[in-house]
Amino acid sequence: MTSTAAADAASAPASPSAASVPGPTTARTRRGHKGGKGPRERTAELASSLAMIVIGVAFLIPLLWVVLASFNESATLSVSWPEKWSLGNFRAIWNTETTFRPLGNSLLLCGGATIVTMVAAVLCAYPFSRYRFAAKRPLLLTVIFATGLPITAIMIPVYSLFVQVNLIDSMFGAILFLGASSLPYAIFLTKGFMDSVPVEIEESAWTEGAGVLRTLWSVVLPLMRSGLSVATIFTFVGMWGNFFVPFMLLLSPDHLPAAVTLYTFSSQYGQVAYGQLAAFSIFYSLPVVALYLIMGRSLGTGFAAAGGVKG
Amino acid sequence: MSALAPERPATGPVRPRPRRPAGIGDRLTLRRAAPMIPAAVLLVLFMAGPIIYSLYLAFTDKAIRGDGASKTSFVGVSNFTDALTDGDFWNSVVLTILFTLISAVIGQNLLGLLLAVLMERANRVISFAITSIVIAAWILPEVVAGYLLYTFFAEGGSLDGILGLVGIPPQTLLFSAPIVAVSFANVWRGTAFSMLVYSAALGAIPGDVQESAAMDGAGPMRRFTSITLPLLRPALATNLMLITLQTLSVFGLIFIMTGGGPDRKSQTLPLYMYEQAFSYGQLGYGTAVALLLLLIGAAASLVYLRLLPEEEKR
Numbered sequence: 001m002t003s004t005a006a007a008d009a010a011s012a013p014a015s016p017s018a019a020s021v022p023g024p025t026t027a028r029t030r031r032g033h034k035g036g037k038g039p040r041e042r043t044a045e046l047a048s049s050l051a052m053i054v055i056g057v058a059f060l061i062p063l064l065w066v067v068l069a070s071f072n073e074s075a076t077l078s079v080s081w082p083e084k085w086s087l088g089n090f091r092a093i094w095n096t097e098t099t100f101r102p103l104g105n106s107l108l109l110c111g112g113a114t115i116v117t118m119v120a121a122v123l124c125a126y127p128f129s130r131y132r133f134a135a136k137r138p139l140l141l142t143v144i145f146a147t148g149l150p151i152t153a154i155m156i157p158v159y160s161l162f163v164q165v166n167l168i169d170s171m172f173g174a175i176l177f178l179g180a181s182s183l184p185y186a187i188f189l190t191k192g193f194m195d196s197v198p199v200e201i202e203e204s205a206w207t208e209g210a211g212v213l214r215t216l217w218s219v220v221l222p223l224m225r226s227g228l229s230v231a232t233i234f235t236f237v238g239m240w241g242n243f244f245v246p247f248m249l250l251l252s253p254d255h256l257p258a259a260v261t262l263y264t265f266s267s268q269y270g271q272v273a274y275g276q277l278a279a280f281s282i283f284y285s286l287p288v289v290a291l292y293l294i295m296g297r298s299l300g301t302g303f304a305a306a307g308g309v310k311g
Numbered sequence: 312m313s314a315l316a317p318e319r320p321a322t323g324p325v326r327p328r329p330r331r332p333a334g335i336g337d338r339l340t341l342r343r344a345a346p347m348i349p350a351a352v353l354l355v356l357f358m359a360g361p362i363i364y365s366l367y368l369a370f371t372d373k374a375i376r377g378d379g380a381s382k383t384s385f386v387g388v389s390n391f392t393d394a395l396t397d398g399d400f401w402n403s404v405v406l407t408i409l410f411t412l413i414s415a416v417i418g419q420n421l422l423g424l425l426l427a428v429l430m431e432r433a434n435r436v437i438s439f440a441i442t443s444i445v446i447a448a449w450i451l452p453e454v455v456a457g458y459l460l461y462t463f464f465a466e467g468g469s470l471d472g473i474l475g476l477v478g479i480p481p482q483t484l485l486f487s488a489p490i491v492a493v494s495f496a497n498v499w500r501g502t503a504f505s506m507l508v509y510s511a512a513l514g515a516i517p518g519d520v521q522e523s524a525a526m527d528g529a530g531p532m533r534r535f536t537s538i539t540l541p542l543l544r545p546a547l548a549t550n551l552m553l554i555t556l557q558t559l560s561v562f563g564l565i566f567i568m569t570g571g572g573p574d575r576k577s578q579t580l581p582l583y584m585y586e587q588a589f590s591y592g593q594l595g596y597g598t599a600v601a602l603l604l605l606l607i608g609a610a611a612s613l614v615y616l617r618l619l620p621e622e623e624k625r
Contacts (some may be wrong), residue, residue, distance in 0.1 A: 008336070044432050044531075044586030045433060045434055046436075047434055048429045048430075048432035049434040049437045049438075051425075052429050052433045052437055052438060052441045053437060053440065053441065055422070055426065055429075055445075056440065056441035056444050056445070057427075058342050059441075059444045059445050059448055059470050059499060059502075061371035061463065062448075062459035062460055062462070062463045062469070062499065063447060063448065064443065064457055065459060065462055065463065065469055066455070069462075076467065077387070077462045077465045077467050077468040077469070077584065078462075078467060078468050078469050078471065078472040079462075079465075079469040079472065080472075085359075108535075111439060114355070119349065120353055121350065121602040124347045124349070124350035124351070126346055127339055127343055127346060127347050131338060131339040131343055132337065132338055132339065132508075133338060133339035133344075136339075146354070146358060147529075148552070148553070148556045148559075148606060148608075148612070149358075149605075150556060150559060150604070150605070151560070151603050152560035152561075152562050152601075152604075153560060153579045153581075153584075153601040153602075153604050154358070154361045154362060154365060154599075154601070156368070156584070156588045156594055156597045156598045157361040157364045157365040157368050157598055157601075158357070158361045159360075159594075160364070160365055160373065160594050161360065161361060162366060170511070176353065176356075176357060177357050180352065180354060180358055181357065181358070182358070183350055183354055183358075184354070184358075187350060192436055199367070212345075212346065213571065216346075234390055235451060240452060241451070241452035241453050241454075243452070243453050243563035243566075244455050244562050245601070247563075258452075258609040259452060259453070259454050262454045262455065262458070263454055263566075274462070277458060281459075283450050283457045284452060284455060286454050288451070289450065289451075290450065292446070292447075292450050293585070299515040
C-alpha cells in the first residue's frame with residue numbers, strides 16, 4: 001500500500017482543506033508539471049473555454065434581467081437594455097413599509113437565528129471533538145442524518161405545534177426554530193474544523209487549570225477562526241434565502257422578512273411593477289452577494305467539500 | 312445515560328494513555344457534557360419533537376377548520392389509503408420523480424460534472440468568470456431565483472425574446488410544460504453545488520496517476536472513464552444523495568414560478584402537501600403526505616448508498 005501513501009503525500013498540498021485551495025489552482029499546478037502547453041492542450045483549452053462561455057451566457061441572462069430591469073422604469077418581463085437609465089425604481093421602494101422594515105426583520109430573524117445556531121453548535125462540537133464516549137458514533141450519525149432531513153417535510157407538524165403553544169407569528173419562536181433547523185449542519189461543520197485544531201495546545205491550558213469554557217473561548221476558537229466564519233456565514237446565507245419557514249411561522253406584516261414580502265410584492269400592488277420588483281430583489285440579495293464577495297470562493301468550496309466529499 | 316456516567320469501575324486494563332494530562336481525550340462525564348445541553352434542547356424541542364408529533368398527526372383527522380378542528384380523532388391508516396387512492400397524489404408523485412430526475416440526477420449532476428471538468432482545462436480568467444456567474448445563481452435567495460426564472464420563461468419573457476431573434480415562435484413553457492420549466496429553473500439554481508463538489512473531488516485526484524496513464528497511451532476519454540470516474544465514485548454517490556434530498560423538498564422555487572399549476576401540471580409533492588394542509592386545512596392528511604415524501608427520500612438514499620465503494624460504507 002506504499003503507492004497509495006505516496007499518492008496521498010503527493011496530493012497533500014491540495015487536499016487537506018479544499019476550502020483554501022479552489023479547483024483552478026490545483027489544475028494549474030498539475031499543468032505546471034508537464035511544462036509548456038502543446039498544440040493539443042491549446043485546442044483543449046480553447047474548446048473548453050468556448051463550452052464554458054456558452055453555459056455561462058445561459059446562466060447570465062436571468063441575472064442580467066434583474067440588473068437591467070432595476071434601472072428601467074418601464075421594465076418588461078424580457079431582458080432588454082433600458083432606453084433611459086434611472087434610479088426611479090429604487091426611489092419608489094426607498095421607504096420603511098416596502099424595504100427597510102422587511103430587511104430589518106430579515107436581519108433580526110436570520111441574525112438572531114445564526115447566533116443561536118453558532119453558539120449551540122460550538123458548545124456542542126467541543127465535547128464531540130475532544131472526549132471519548134460510547135454514544136459518540138451513533139450521535140454523530142444522527143446529526144449527519146438530520147442534515148439530510150428535508151425541513152419542508154416537518155413544517156406541518158411544526159406549524160400545528162406552534163399554534164398550540166401560541167408561538168405562531170412570534171419572532172422569538174421563528175428564530176429558535178430557524179436556529180434549530182440549521183443546527184445539525186453547523187455542528188457537523190464546526191466539529192470538522194475543531195478536529196483539525198491540535199489538542200496539544202489545549203493541554204497546556206488544561207494543566208494551567210483553565211476550565212472548559214475558558215479553554216474553548218481563548219484557545220480553541222481563535223485557532224479555528226476561518227473555519228468558524230465559513231460556518232457562520234454559510235448558516236446566515238442559508239437562512240437569508242429561506243422562504244418556507246418564515247412563510248409558515250410568521251403572519252403579520254410587522255414581522256415578515258424580505259423573503260416573504262417579496263412573494264407578496266406582486267399581489268400587493270396589483271399591476272406588477274417589474275422594475276420595482278427587480279430593485280427590491282437587488283436590495284434583498286445584496287447582503288448575501290456581499291458576504292460571498294468577502295469570503296471569496298472558500299465559502300462555496302469549503303462547504304461543498306465538507307458536505308459533499310466527506311459527508 | 313450510562314454512556315455519560317463517570318468512569319465505570321475498572322473493566323479491563325488501566326487507561327491506555329496514563330501520561331496524558333487529565334481532561335483531553337478522556338471519557339465524557341456528565342459535567343463535561345454540559346456544553347452540549349443547549350444544542351440538545353433545541354434539537355429535541357424543534358426537530359425530534361415535530362418528527363415524533365408527525366407520526367401521531369398522520370394518523371388523525373386534525374384540521375384547521377371543520378370536523379377535525381374542534382375535536383381531533385384517531386383515524387388509523389385512512390390518511391395513507393386516501394393518499395394512495397387519490398389521482399392527484401399520484402400525479403404529484405410522478406411529477407416529483409420527473410422533477411428530481413430531470414433537474415437533479417441529470418441536469419445539476421451532469422452539468423456540474425461537465426463544468427468541473429471544463430474549469431480544469433479552460434482559460435483561467437474565463438473559468439473564473441463563468442464559475443462566479445454559476446455560483447451567483449446558487450447563492451441568490453430562493454424567491455429571487457423564482458422570480459428571475461419566472462421572467463425568463465414567462466410569456467413575453469427573455470426566452471421568447473431570444474428564440475424570436477432566431478425565428479422560433481414563443482414557447483410558453485410555463486403553460487405547455489411547466490414541469491420542464493421549473494426543472495430548468497432548478498438546474499439554473501442548483502448546478503453550482505455539484506460543480507463545487509466535483510471540482511474539489513477532481514482536485515484531490517493525484518496528477519501523476521493521470522500522467523502515467525497518458526504515458527501508457529491512454530487517451531483523454533479512456534483516462535476519464537477508467538481513472539477519473541472510478542475515483543469520483545464516492546463524490547458522485549454523496550452528491551447525488553444530497554441533491555436528490557434537496558430537490559425532493561423544493562417548494563419556494565415552484566411556488567413562486569407556477570404555484571403548482573396550471574391545472575396541477577407542476578404540483579410536486581411539497582406543493583400538494585401544502586395545498587392539502589393549508590388550502591384545504593387537512594393537517595393530518597398533509598402530514599401523511601409529508602411522511603410519504605420522506606419515505607421516497609429514504610428509498611433514494613438507500614439506492615445511492617449502494618453506489619458507494621465497499622470501503623467507504625464502513
